[in-house]
Amino acid sequence: MTDRVVRATTVLAVRRGDRVAMGADGQVTMGDTVVKGTATKVRTLKGGRILAGFAGGVADAFTLFEKLEEKLERFPGNLTRACVELAKDWRTDRYLRRLDALLLVADHAHLFMVSGDGNVLEPDEEVAAIGSGGSYALAAARALRSRTELAPKEIVTDALQIAAAICIYTNSEIRVLELDAAQVEESADEDGETKR
Numbered sequence: 001m002t003d004r005v006v007r008a009t010t011v012l013a014v015r016r017g018d019r020v021a022m023g024a025d026g027q028v029t030m031g032d033t034v035v036k037g038t039a040t041k042v043r044t045l046k047g048g049r050i051l052a053g054f055a056g057g058v059a060d061a062f063t064l065f066e067k068l069e070e071k072l073e074r075f076p077g078n079l080t081r082a083c084v085e086l087a088k089d090w091r092t093d094r095y096l097r098r099l100d101a102l103l104l105v106a107d108h109a110h111l112f113m114v115s116g117d118g119n120v121l122e123p124d125e126e127v128a129a130i131g132s133g134g135s136y137a138l139a140a141a142r143a144l145r146s147r148t149e150l151a152p153k154e155i156v157t158d159a160l161q162i163a164a165a166i167c168i169y170t171n172s173e174i175r176v177l178e179l180d181a182a183q184v185e186e187s188a189d190e191d192g193e194t195k196r
Contacts, residue, residue, distance in 0.1 A: 009131035010163055010170040011041055011053035013104045013111055014141050014152040016126070019180040020106045021152035022051040023160055025133070026173030028058065038173050046072055049107060050079065051177050055131030056101030064090070064101055068114075079107045083120045091118040102130040108179060133160075133167030153178045 009029070013022040024041035027034055041061075042053040045068070052068065054061030067089065071082035083105055090096045096116070103114040113121045113128050121128075127145060129138035140159035144150055150158070156176050164172040 009055050010129070010133035010137055010160065010167065011055050011104050011131055012127075012129040012134070012137040012141055012156050012159055012163075013051065013053070013106050014127050014145060014155045014159075015106070015111050016145065016152045016155075018108060019152050019178065020051065020108070020111060021156045021176055021178045022053050022104060022106055023153075023156040023174055023176030024053050024055075024131075025160055025164055025170045026175065027169060027171040029169055034171075037171055040175060042175060042177050044177060044179075045069055049179070051104075051106045051179055053104045053130075054101050055134065057099065060099035061101040061103070063096075063099060064103055067096070068103070068105065079105065079110050079112070080120075083112045083114050087114050087116075087118050087120045090114075090116045104128055104130055106179065131170075133163035133170035136166045136170075137163035 009027065011024040013020060022042050026038040028036040028039045042051065045052055052065060068086050071085045075081040099116060105112045105114060111122060111126060111128055113130060125142060127138060127141045137159045140162040141155050144155045144158055153176050157174060160174045161172055164170045
């Protein structure tokens with residue numbers, strides 16, 4: 001039987017210094033068919049202070065984004081706590097635990113991979129990837145980060161292009177978002193929240 005689940009794949013995040021970038025390809029597949037080539041899988045949350053991306057079931061991921069935004073409202077300024085609370089709900093809630101997706105979430109200080117089995121992982125090397133082409137993008141990004149002085153946005157773009165050349169579920173319609181500490185402070189000033 002053909003897998004009819006709609007999936008969106010290959011998201012990569014890289015941190016270097018006070019800058020972090022997150023990007024994704026645009027391909028969405030249903031079973032073995034490409035149904036969309038220009039999907040948006042990364043977005044900003046909390047007025048541009050948080051980057052989030054997903055791999056897996058599209059509707060499931062949007063539900064998780066909504067839940068994450070609720071947790072960020074409940075625990076403002078504490079991304080770690082918001083991600084942990086989301087993972088706890090995701091694992092224990094009867095409805096949420098059926099959701100099939102993975103999330104990457106980053107702010108100026110943290111980078112997390114969040115899954116439905118209760119894991120909230122912060123990578124040692126400040127590089128994380130999810131989705132079908134994630135292992136290819138991760139390997140390329142680690143090599144680029146350790147061997148070059150490229151900025152995070154450039155590393156993400158180049159690594160996703162490499163993954164697209166290898167993984168059949170990843171295309172080269174790449175969208176990359178970037179966040180740095182200066183942007184975070186400016187947006188905090190504008191909406192009246194306390195600066196870090």
